[in-house]
Amino acid sequence: MSTTADSHSAHSTHPGAGASGPGMPSSSTTTTTAPAASARALTKTYGRGDAEVHALRGVDVDFAAGAFTAIMGPSGSGKSTLMHCLAGLDTPTSGSVVLGGTEITGLGDTALTRLRRDRVGFVFQAFNLVPTLTAEQNIVLPLELAGRKPDRAWLDEITATLGLTDRLKHRPHELSGGQQQRVAVARALLTRPDVVFGDEPTGNLDSATSAEVLGLLRRSAREMGQTVIMVTHDPVAASAADRVVLLADGRLAGELLDPTVESVTNALAALSAPGAADAAGTFDAPADGGR
Ligand SMILES: Nc1ncnc2c1ncn2[C@@H]1O[C@H](COP(=O)(O)OP(=O)(O)OP(=O)(O)O)[C@@H](O)[C@H]1O
Structure with missing residues (x-):
């Protein structure tokens, strides 16, 4: 599939700068840093025999x-997997x-647990905050569990950027949904993880709050260099x-750079059409890592 290649574009705290446009040839991108995450020939099969499901078929x-990358595709296409x-x-x-x-x-279970704790941040649809802890205690919890002290300057910067400074002593039930999700974003950013993963992070939010949280994720990438x-x-x-x-049917089906609501909607509609998975790769598919 031509959406992937071994060339990667330059790391930048402003990934929009010099972004390759749709159809830009991969030779135009500069290779300076390894990707934050990559998959090669990834397959995942659930079940056996008649119950076998090929969730990923070589990604x-x-x-x-x-x-900041979004993974999209029809239901069951393998996004969560x-x-x-x-x-x-x-x-x-x-x-x-x-x-x-x-x-x-x-990696074994212990190493994976440590990796998830130290190098990955998560923002889920359900905010997953501990109700008895204050916002600040929730934010520093993963670091404390890891026996590490939070970097106070970084904590202050993140909470100021997320507009949480005057909410740090509040408990989750005293915060709005958007504020709770901002706490979850702060918690994810604090460890400076290799990647922050969001699983429908705006799924429980109204459209205004959702836009705010998405803006924060975008700024974490642009201003903090966070993947x-x-x-x-x-x-x-x-x-x-x-x-x-x-994704479509467990395979990569293309990519969009600088997506708009319209381009995404059109791409999804095309993927959901009968036989679309077989026509994968018909979208703009520059062969770089995106930026
Ligand atoms: N634990 C599991 N056991 C068996 N089948 C599974 C399991 N998890 C996922 N699947 C199947 O694997 C395929 C891909 O699932 P996955 O959840 O990754 O898709 P998705 O694109 O995230 O779907 P959705 O948009 O509906 O959340 C689906 O057919 C799903 O039913």
Whole structure:
């Protein structure tokens, strides 16, 4: 599939700068940094015999450092499975995943647990905050569990950027849904993870709050150089990303750079059409990691 290649674009805290447009040949991108995450020949098969489901059928994809990427595709196309394999939450059947320069396929449970704790941030649809802890205590919890002290300056910067400074002593039930999700984003950013994974992070939010949280994820990529990978069904959410990776029937089906609501909606409609998975690759598919 031509959406993937071994060339990666430059890491930049401003991935929009010099972004390759749709159809831009891969030779025009500069290779300076390894991707934050990549999958090679990734397969995942659930069940056996008649119950066998091929959730991933050989996915090759790179996620450039400092870029905000959305993973989209029809229901059952393998989005969550890909994200779970990339994040060390699920074990692929074959193929490899490299996260922040570490080959994670083959790591044992203990190493994977440590990797998820130290090198990955998660923002889920359900905010998953501990109700008895304050916002600040929730934000620092993963670091404290890891026996590490938070970097106070970084914590202050993140909470100021997310507009949480005057909410840090509040408990989750005293915060709005948007504020709770901002706490979850702050918690994910604090460890400076290789990748922040979002699983429908705006799924529980109204459209205004959703736009705010998406803006924050975008700024984390642009201003903090944070790599963000988000699974979503929502073309509006996906249009906040620098790049959309499209899956269909467990395979990569193309990608969109600088997506708009319209381009994402059109691409999804085309993928949902009968026989669309066989016509994969008909979308703009520059062969770089996106930025
Ligand atoms: N634990 C499991 N056991 C068996 N089959 C599974 C399991 N998890 C996922 N699948 C199957 O694998 C395929 C891909 O699932 P996955 O959840 O990755 O798709 P998705 O694109 O995220 O779907 P959705 O948009 O509906 O959330 C589906 O056919 C699904 O039913």
